[in-house]
Amino acid sequence: MTVRLGLLGLLRDGPAHGYQLKRRYDDLLDPDRPVQPAQIYSTLTRLQRDGFVSVVEGEHDGSPVKRTYHVTDSGVQELDRWLAEPVEPEPHLHTVLYVKVVLALMTGRSVDDLLDVQREAHLVRMRELTGLRQSRDPAVSLLADYALFHLESDLRWLDLTATRVEELAARIARHSQS
Amino acid sequence: MTSTVSAAGHTGRRNDSAPAPLLGATGLSKAFGETHALRSADISLDAGELVAVMGPSGSGKSTLLHCLAGIFRPDTGQITYAGRRIDGLSDDARSLLRRTEFGFVFQFGQLVPELSAAENVSLPLLLGGHKRRAALAAANRWLSRFDLDGMGDRRPGELSGGQAQRVAVARAMVTEPRVIFTDEPTGSLDTAAGTAVLEAFTSAARTHHVAVVIVTHEARVAAYADRTVIVRDGHVKSPAAPTATSGSDESSRQGRTR
Helix, strand or coil: CHHHHHHHHHHHCCCEEHHHHHHHHHHHHCCCCCCCHHHHHHHHHHHHHCCCEEEEEEECCCCCEEEEEEECHHHHHHHHHHHHCCCCCCCCCHHHHHHHHHHHHHCCCCHHHHHHHHHHHHHHHHHHHHHHHCCCCHHHHHHHHHHHHHHHHHHHHHHHHHHCHHHHHHHHHHHHHC | CCCCCCCCCCCCCCCCCCCCCCEEEEEEEEEECCEEEEEEEEEEECCCCEEEEECCCCCCHHHHHHHHCCCCCCCEEEEEECCEECCCCCHHHHHHHHHHCEEEECCCCCCCCCCCHHHHHHHHHHHCCCCHHHHHHHHHHHHHHCCCCCCCCCCHHHCCHHHHHHHHHHHHHCCCCCEEEEECCCCCCCHHHHHHHHHHHHHHHHHHCCEEEEECCCHHHHCCCCEEEEEECCEEECCCCHHHHHCCHHHHCCCCCC
């Protein structure tokens, strides 16, 4: 899911070949785990099938055919829709949230807005859990606490991210120039 | 919490049933020298409502609280409490308002160390001219409501941090205020002690219909509130419900089924 939206976000920055997309994906969106080239190409094929990406076949020095991928208007809409909606608050979101922040920066969206929407989604869920934790059943109460602590960690990360957005933006800008 | 207590003293103090908020502010600005702590901030709260005020350090959230509570006078803007303007009141009038209508709880309870818990709680009543015996009786009732039975004779140094903070909440409630202002009330407490303090605020709002403004940087604290506003660069932002924000059909899978 994230690879799909990640590729749309990278293409929003400009048309690219498959191998360029893999390189940028690894560098910007998931530095810890290189994505498999096969996954890049299969995802691009699906994006093309869904009308979110178009392909231009080009010749390179007259020999092997190189494909350049472009994001379509509906691809841009799909990306914008995804960025505007909060992620379902649940533990272990960091990868998705991080990718959202990077893509928001790359596409000139307000990271503050994105973080606010996410913070509110988290708080709504945390209010529900705070109601549950007042249950007399310790199992219910403790499980609610467990979830509350994890969601709180996400929020701390969101707050820290808000203070370091400019650093991250500078890193992305350096990468785009290289 | 069971509703064994009545909210005596509140009848007749409200002269309306209009939908106007209990406390509202529009266009609040406040600068300290070159620093603009608040820039046209708006906020309102209703009786019985817990509102959390969040925001980064230095965003203006404490200044907002101090302006609403009449501690600072705003440079511009209007503050209305129970249907009347309070932003232009004299220092004395604001001081009276704070003593009679508002209650305060800060990060460190600021109890008087030489006095017992019950004496600390009774202090606002004694300052207001109540008789000592009646004031102590009221203090002990409030201690009991916050699970502090038998603690009335202890000095602050003999209480745990959580107990001391609940004594501070009891002291804030003893004058039966209509608004409680609190800034990082659980800041120095562990989770369990902090939870007991937050439940005391919840009880103040739910049982006694007090409006509670909690300034906090902790999401777990904010989760006790009915809603959260965010202060950033001196502006107040009231987040829309997330489901309303995204608006697309696909995002309606917000259900919690699993």
